[in-house]
Amino acid sequence: LAAYRTDEGQPWVLPVVKKVEQMIANDNSLNHEYLPILGLPEFRANASRIALGDDSPAIKENRIGSVQSLGGTGALRIGAEFLRRWYNGNNNTATPVYISAPSWENHNSVFVDAGFKDIRTYHYWDAAKRGLDLQGLLDDMEKAPEFSIFILHACAHNPTGTDPTPDQWKQIAAVMKRRFLFPFFDSAYQGFASGSLDKDAWAVRYFVSEGFELFCAQSFSKNFGLYNERVGNLTVVGKDADNVQRVLSQMEKIVRTTWSNPPSQGARIVATTLTSPQLFAEWKDNVKTMADRVLLMRSELRSRLESLGTPGTWNHITEQIGMFSFTGLNPKQVEYMIKEKHIYLMASGRINMCGLTTKNLDYVAKSIHEAVTKIQ
Amino acid sequence: SSWWSHVEMGPPDPILGVTEAFKRDTNSKKMNLGVGAYRDDNGKPYVLNCVRKAEAMIASKKMDKEYLPIGGLADFTRASAELALGENSEAFKSGRYVTVQGISGTGSLRIGANFLQRFFKSSHDVYLPKPSWGNHTPIFRDAGLQLQAYRYYDPKTCSLDFSGAMDDISKIPEKSIILLHACAHNPTGVDPRQEQWKELAAIVKKRNLLVYFDMAYQGFASGDINRDAWAVRYFIEQGINVILSQSYAKNMGLYGERAGAFTVICSDAEESKRVESQLKILIRPMYSNPPLNGARIASIILNSPDLRKEWLVEVKGMADRIISMRTQLVSNLKKEGSSHNWQHITDQIGMFCFTGLKPEQVERLIKEFSIYMTKDGRISVAGVTSGNVGYLAHAIHQVTK
Numbered sequence: 001l002a003a004y005r006t007d008e009g010q011p012w013v014l015p016v017v018k019k020v021e022q023m024i025a026n027d028n029s030l031n032h033e034y035l036p037i038l039g040l041p042e043f044r045a046n047a048s049r050i051a052l053g054d055d056s057p058a059i060k061e062n063r064i065g066s067v068q069s070l071g072g073t074g075a076l077r078i079g080a081e082f083l084r085r086w087y088n089g090n091n092n093t094a095t096p097v098y099i100s101a102p103s104w105e106n107h108n109s110v111f112v113d114a115g116f117k118d119i120r121t122y123h124y125w126d127a128a129k130r131g132l133d134l135q136g137l138l139d140d141m142e143k144a145p146e147f148s149i150f151i152l153h154a155c156a157h158n159p160t161g162t163d164p165t166p167d168q169w170k171q172i173a174a175v176m177k178r179r180f181l182f183p184f185f186d187s188a189y190q191g192f193a194s195g196s197l198d199k200d201a202w203a204v205r206y207f208v209s210e211g212f213e214l215f216c217a218q219s220f221s222k223n224f225g226l227y228n229e230r231v232g233n234l235t236v237v238g239k240d241a242d243n244v245q246r247v248l249s250q251m252e253k254i255v256r257t258t259w260s261n262p263p264s265q266g267a268r269i270v271a272t273t274l275t276s277p278q279l280f281a282e283w284k285d286n287v288k289t290m291a292d293r294v295l296l297m298r299s300e301l302r303s304r305l306e307s308l309g310t311p312g313t314w315n316h317i318t319e320q321i322g323m324f325s326f327t328g329l330n331p332k333q334v335e336y337m338i339k340e341k342h343i344y345l346m347a348s349g350r351i352n353m354c355g356l357t358t359k360n361l362d363y364v365a366k367s368i369h370e371a372v373t374k375i376q
Numbered sequence: 377s378s379w380w381s382h383v384e385m386g387p388p389d390p391i392l393g394v395t396e397a398f399k400r401d402t403n404s405k406k407m408n409l410g411v412g413a414y415r416d417d418n419g420k421p422y423v424l425n426c427v428r429k430a431e432a433m434i435a436s437k438k439m440d441k442e443y444l445p446i447g448g449l450a451d452f453t454r455a456s457a458e459l460a461l462g463e464n465s466e467a468f469k470s471g472r473y474v475t476v477q478g479i480s481g482t483g484s485l486r487i488g489a490n491f492l493q494r495f496f497k498s499s500h501d502v503y504l505p506k507p508s509w510g511n512h513t514p515i516f517r518d519a520g521l522q523l524q525a526y527r528y529y530d531p532k533t534c535s536l537d538f539s540g541a542m543d544d545i546s547k548i549p550e551k552s553i554i555l556l557h558a559c560a561h562n563p564t565g566v567d568p569r570q571e572q573w574k575e576l577a578a579i580v581k582k583r584n585l586l587v588y589f590d591m592a593y594q595g596f597a598s599g600d601i602n603r604d605a606w607a608v609r610y611f612i613e614q615g616i617n618v619i620l621s622q623s624y625a626k627n628m629g630l631y632g633e634r635a636g637a638f639t640v641i642c643s644d645a646e647e648s649k650r651v652e653s654q655l656k657i658l659i660r661p662m663y664s665n666p667p668l669n670g671a672r673i674a675s676i677i678l679n680s681p682d683l684r685k686e687w688l689v690e691v692k693g694m695a696d697r698i699i700s701m702r703t704q705l706v707s708n709l710k711k712e713g714s715s716h717n718w719q720h721i722t723d724q725i726g727m728f729c730f731t732g733l734k735p736e737q738v739e740r741l742i743k744e745f746s747i748y749m750t751k752d753g754r755i756s757v758a759g760v761t762s763g764n765v766g767y768l769a770h771a772i773h774q775v776t777k
Contacts, residue, residue, distance in 0.1 A: 003442060011440040018438070025435040031421045032670075033413060034631045037389075070479065070663030077662055086383050109661035182379070213379050227443045228668035239378035249386035256389075256511060257518040258662065260482035264632035265669035 002323055003227055004192075004290050005354045012290070014225045016282040020272045030268075035261045037252050039068020039233075043267035046274035047233035051187060051201055051216050058208050058237045065236040065244040067251050068262045072188045072219025073106060075234035079184060079215045080114035081254045082247070087182065088147045093117045096148040098140065100124035102348065104158045107151055107186070122150065125160045130316040130328050132162050134171070141175045147182065154187035154216065155200040156322020159350040163193075163321055169203045173210050183207055188219040193322045195291035197284065213238050220270050222323070223287050229266025294323065297356040304365035310372055325351050333371040341367040390510070394748050403746035407764055409755040410748055412727065413631055414596075414694055417761045422694070424629050426686040430676040444665045446656040448477020448637075452671040455678035456622055456637040460591060460605055467612050471645040474652040475637050476659065477666040480630075481592045481623030482511065484638040488588060488619050489519030490658050491640075496586060498551035505529070505541070505555070507752075509562045509590070512555065526554070529564045534720035534732045536566050542579060550584045558591035558620075559604040560726025563754045567597070567725055573607045577614045587616055592623040597726045599695035601627075601688065617641040624674045626727065627691050633670025698727065701760040708769030716776060729755050737775040745771035 006012045024030060038044065044066035049059060058064045069075035088095045097111045101121035111119055122144075123136025141150070152172075157163055164172060176183060185204050191197045204216050220231040234251070238244040255261070273279045295318075302317040317325055329337065329349040337343045343364060345351045356364060394410035416422045447453065453475040461468040478484030493500065502516045505528035513523050526548065527540030548554065556576070561567055568576060580587055589608050595601040611618050617640075624635040638655070642648040659665070677683045699722075706718045721729055733741070733753035741747040747768060749755045760768060 011442050013438070013441055017441075022435065025431060031423050032427070032630050032632050033421050034625075070667065071665075073660075073664040074662070087379060090382075106661060106664070109657075113658075113661040221443075225441055227441050228665070229441065230663060230665070230667040238380060243378040243380040243383070246383045246385050247380050250383055252389075253386050253514070254518070256482075257515045258483070258486055259479035259634065260511070261632070261634075263479070263634045263667035263669065266667065 002352055003354070004222060004225060004323070005357075007293065007357045009355075009357055012225060014283070014286040016273055016279055016286050017225060017269055019282075020269050020279065023272065024265075024268055032264065035068070035264050035267070037255050037261050038066070038248065039262045040264065040267040040271055042275055043271040044068050044233060046271060047218060047220070048235040050197060050274065051190065051204055051218055051233075051235050052208060052237070053198065053201065053205050056205065056208060062241045063238050063244050065238070065248040067234040067236070067248070067255065068267055069217075069232040069234050070230040070259060070262060071221055071232040072186065072217050073110065073232070074230065074259075074262075075217035075219070075232040076107070076110045076186060077114060078251055078254055078258070079217055079234050080111050080116070081258075082251050083149060083182075083184070083215075084115040085254075086247075086250060087149070096120050096145055098122045098144060098148055098150045100151065100153065100157070102159055103151065103153075104186070124157070125162065125326065127328075130313070130326065131319075132164055132168065134164065134168055138171060138175055141172070141179060141181060144179065144181060146180045149182045149184055150176065152183055152185050152203070154185045154190065154204050156189035156193035156324075158188065158322070159324045159346070159348060160326045161320030161322050161324045162316075162326070164203070166202060166206070169206055173207055173212070177210060177212070183212055183214040185214060185216040187216050189222055189322050190218065191223045191284070191287040192291055195288040195295070197287070208237055220266070224270055224273075224283070226266045226269060229269070230263060231266035231270055294353045297353050297361070298325070300358075300361050301356060301365055304361060305368060308365060308369045310365075310369040312372060323352060323354055325353055327351050327368065329368070329371060333375045336371045336375050337367055341370070343367055391750060394750060397742070398748040401746050401748075405764070405767055406746035406748070407759060407768060408748050409759040410750055411756050411759050414626060414629060414727070414758045415761070417697060417763070419759070419761050419764075422629055424687065424690045426677050426683045426690060427629060427673055429683060429686070430673045433676060434672060441668075444477070444668055444671075446659050446665050447652060448666045449668065449671045449675055451679055452635075452675035453477055453637055455675055457639055459601065459678060460594065460608060460620060460622055460639065461612065462602065462605065462609050465609065465612065467641050472642045472648055473639055474642065474648040474655065475639040476652070476655050477671050478621070478636040478638045479663070479666060480625050480634040480636040481590065481621055482515065482636075483634065484621035484623070484636040485512070485515050485590060486519060487638045487655060487658060488621055489516050489521060491655060492553060492586075492588075493520040494658070495654065496553065498586075499549065499553060501549070501552045502588070503545075503548055503552060503554045505557065505561070507563060508555070508557070512590075521553070524548075524552075528561075529566055529730065531732070534566075534730055535723060536568055536572070538568070538572055542575060545576070545579050546583065548583055548585060552585055553588055554580060554585045555588045555590060556607070558589045558594070558608050560593035560597035560728075562592065562726070563728045563752065564730040565724030565726050565728050566730070568607070570606065573610060577611050577616060581614060581616055587611060587618040589618050589620045591620060593626055593726050594622065595627040595688070595691040596695055599692035599699075601691070612641055617643070624670065628674055628677065628687065630670045630673060633673065634667055635670030635674045698757045701757050701762075701765060702729065704762065704765045705760065705769055708766050709773060712769050712773035714773045714777065727756055727758050729757050731755055731772070733772070733776070740775045741771055745774070747771050
C-alpha cells in the first residue's frame with residue numbers, strides 16, 4: 001500500500017498529529033462512547049468545508065451533507081451502495097459506472113460489491129504521448145448512456161499522476177452536464193498533490209459552482225498521515241437542504257448495517273486540528289512539507305534523466321502530480337529494474353515518488369537510463 | 377430538479393427517539409433506560425482503568441500510523457480467538473480457524489453475512505431467535521440473505537420458551553444458517569442454561585445447521601469470561617464448526633473505537649488460509665483495512681498479564697453492578713408491595729431486561745415518571761443506579777398494581 005516516506009525512507013507521523021494526540025491522551029474528560037451513526041459532527045462539517053471551500057455556495061445554501069466513513073474506501077462504498085439503491089430509479093443495478101483506464105484497482109470491486117452490474121472504463125491515459133487522452137475521455141462521455149455514473153479523481157490521479165488542466169475540467173463538466181452524467185469524485189490527496197488545499201480542490205469546487213449534484217469521497221489517510229485510523233468523509237452536494245436530508249437519512253440506514261457508527265480516534269484528531277486556527281495552520285504546513293518533498297524528487301529525477309541524456313522525453317515526471325508517476329517504462333524494462341537493479345515498480349511502470357530520497361536519486365536515475373537504453 | 381426527489385425519508389431510529397425525548401425532558405428525576413452503553417453508579421460513562429493504562433502506553437510509544445493488514449492487527453486477532461475459544465481449545469491450538477478484525481460487532485456480523493452470501497451455497501436463510509437485536513435483520517438482508525425465525529422468548533413467563541425453540545429448530549431445513557446469542561441475549565436477557573445449550577447443540581448438529589454465534593457480551597454477562605463463552609466452546613467441542621462475531625464495545629468499554637472480530641472455525645489450517653483470503657477480498661472493497669486504535673488497546677490488554685488481570689476484575693465489576701441493580705430492583709418492588717412475580721428480572725442476564733411491561737404501561741412510565749425505555753418494555757439495567765432504583769421500583773409498581 002502506498003504511504004508517504006521521509007527523505008530517510010521512514011514513515012512520518014505529522015508533528016501536528018502528534019501534538020493533537022497528546023492533547024487527546026491528556027484530556028480525561030474524553031471517553032469512548034459511540035459516535036452518532038453519521039459520525040462526529042465537528043469532523044463531518046469541517047471535512048466537507050475543506051473539500052468545498054469556506055465560501056462554498058453549497059455550504060452557504062445549506063445543501064450539503066457529510067457521512068464520516070472508514071477511509072476513502074468506506075466513503076466510496078457508502079456512496080456506491082446509496083447510488084445502487086436510489087439513483088436513476090430504485091435499485092437500478094444496470095446504471096453504467098465508468099472508471100478511468102487505468103484507475104485505483106479497488107474502484108472496480110467497490111462498485112461490483114455494491115451491486116452494480118455494468119462497470120465500464122473510460123479512456124484516460126494515453127501511453128503514446130504519456131499524458132491525458134482528453135479526446136478519448138470526452139468521446140466516452142458523449143457516448144455514455146444518460147445518467148451514467150463517472151468516477152473522477154479530484155487530483156493526483158492514481159496511478160498515472162496525470163490530471164486534467166482547469167480548462168480540460170471545464171470541457172469535461174460541460175459534457176457531463178449536457179449528458180446528465182453523475183460526478184462521483186474520489187479525493188484522496190487534497191493538499192498532498194500540489195501543497196495547496198484550494199488548488200487540489202479546484203475541480204470539485206468548479207463542478208459545484210456549475211450547479212452539479214455530486215458525491216465526493218474524501219480520504220484523510222495521506223494528507224493527515226492517519227492511514228490506520230481510517231478517517232474519511234463522504235460529502236454530498238444536492239439541490240437543496242430537503243433533498244440532502246432525505247439522502248442522509250437513507251445513507252444512515254446503509255451505515256447502520258455496515259459498521260453501525262464510525263471509529264472515533266482519527267475523526268477527533270482531524271476535527272481538533274481543523275477547528276483550531278493555529279493547529280490548522282500547522283497542518284497546512286505539514287502537508288506542504290510532504291507535497292514539496294515529492295515535488296522536489298520529481299524535479300530532481302527529471303533533471304538527472306535529462307542530464308544523462310536518457311532517450312525519450314521526461315517532462316511528464318514533473319507534469320504529473322501526487323504520489324505516483326507513470327514512468328513510461330514498458331514491462332520488460334520494469335522487469336530489468338526489479339531483477340537487476342532491485343528497484344520495485346509496478347508492471348505498468350508506475351513508480352511511487354515517496355520511495356525516492358536524496359540518497360537514491362542518482363541510483364534510480366541511472367537505473368532508468370540503463371533500462372531504457374539496454375532494453376527495448 | 378434533483379436526482380433525489382424520489383428518495384424517501386428514512387424512518388427515525390426507535391432507540392434514538394427514546395434518547396431524544398429523554399434529552400428534552402426537564403424532570404430532575406428522569407431516567408434513560410434505552411441506552412445500550414454501560415453507566416457507573418453515578419450514571420456516567422465508564423472508561424476502564426486498564427484501557428487508560430493501555431492508552432498511556434500507546435501514547436508513550438510514538439508508533440507510526442501505517443496501514444494495518446486487511447485482516448487487521450495480528451496480535452489482536454490471535455488474542456481475540458484465544459479469548460473466545462479458550463487457550464486449551466483444540467481448534468485454537470491446531471490453528472484450524474481464521475479470525476479477522478471487524479468494525480466492532482456490527483462490522484464483524486456483516487463480514488460474516490457477506491461471506492455466507494457469497495460462499496454458503498446450501499442456503500441463504502438465516503434463522504434468528506424471536507426476538508433478536510433489531511439490527512440483525514437489516515444486516516443480513518443488506519448482505520443478500522433471507523430472514524426466518526425460531527421461537528425463543530416466552531412473554532407469558534418472561535423467560536426462555538425452550539420447548540418452542542427446540543420444536544422450531546428441529547424443523548429448520550438442513551444446512552440452513554442459525555444465529556445464536558452466545559450470552560446475555562439482546563434484547564431479552566434470557567439465556568439457555570447449560571443443559572439446554574447441550575440439547576441445542578445436539579439438535580443443530582442433527583439438522584446439520586451452520587451455527588453463527590453473536591458474542592457481544594463476553595465477561596459482561598456473568599462477570600466470568602470463560603462462563604460466558606461456555607456455549608461457543610461446547611459447540612466447537614461437539615464438532616460443530618461455528619462462525620463467530622465478537623465485540624469489545626461493552627466488555628472493554630471501547631464503543632466508539634469499533635473493536636471487534638469475526639472468526640470461522642475450519643476443518644484444518646489449510647482451509648482456514650483459503651477462507652482468510654476470501655474474507656480479505658470481501659473486506660477490501662468495504663473499507664480497505666480496519667482502524668487501529670481500539671484493536672491496539674484491546675490487544676495490549678489481552679496480551680499483558682497484569683492488564684489482563686485488571687481487565688477481568690473491571691469487567692466483573694461492571695457485571696456485578698448490573699446484577700446488583702437487578703437484585704435491588706426486585707427487592708424494591710417487593711418493598712413497594714408489588715404482588716407480581718418479578719423473578720425474571722434477576723433470572724435474566726446482561727445489559728438488558730425484558731420487564732414484561734405492556735406498551736400502555738411503558739407510556740405511563742414515560743409520561744408520568746419521565747422514565748424512558750423502548751415500547752417493548754426493554755430496559756437497559758446499565759441505566760439504573762443505587763440512587764434511582766427506588767424511584768424506578770416505585771414507578772413500575774404504580775403502573776402495574
